[in-house]
Amino acid sequence: MLEFKTVAIKKPADLNFILGQSHFIKTVEDLYEVLVNVPGAKFGLAFSEASGECKVRSEGNDAELKELACANVLELACGHIFIIFIDGAYPVSVLNAVKTVPEVCGIYCATANPTEVIIAQTGSGRGIMGVVDGSSPRGIEAPGDIAWRKDLLRKIGYKL
16 A cells, blocks of 8 residues: 655744754654754744654753644654754754754755655655645746845845
8 A cells, every 4th residue: 555645844934944864763862952052932842753662852942942843743653753943043054964964865846845754655654755835936037036036135144
């Protein structure tokens, strides 16, 4: 038996998150150590074990974001995945550090966009096949769009 379905990530509209795959129970502690070093950032993360007790393990410095992470991981119901919700910082601030955590196998997305996760269900469990992150392109940027992009990057502090 093989069945595909989509699961929407449930979150406030502007909240950023990182969705990835990992292994091993110490993932939550290692990801916590990466995130706690971002000044002013609030975060919650959850990781789903795929063997043994198959528990959702969680950490964070914000109870609501931790609860949100757990709820989404339970809804996805896939083994060895993690989700990080982060407020007060952008994923770009932590993404490379998250990728270097020894247990992290890969990242599916890092976004604040509405996101659907494509899930495959088999007789032995569920797994993430990919994501739909945001909307389809509506055209190629024009000079006004380029100016807007450059202004935005300066406004949020990523360019001088």
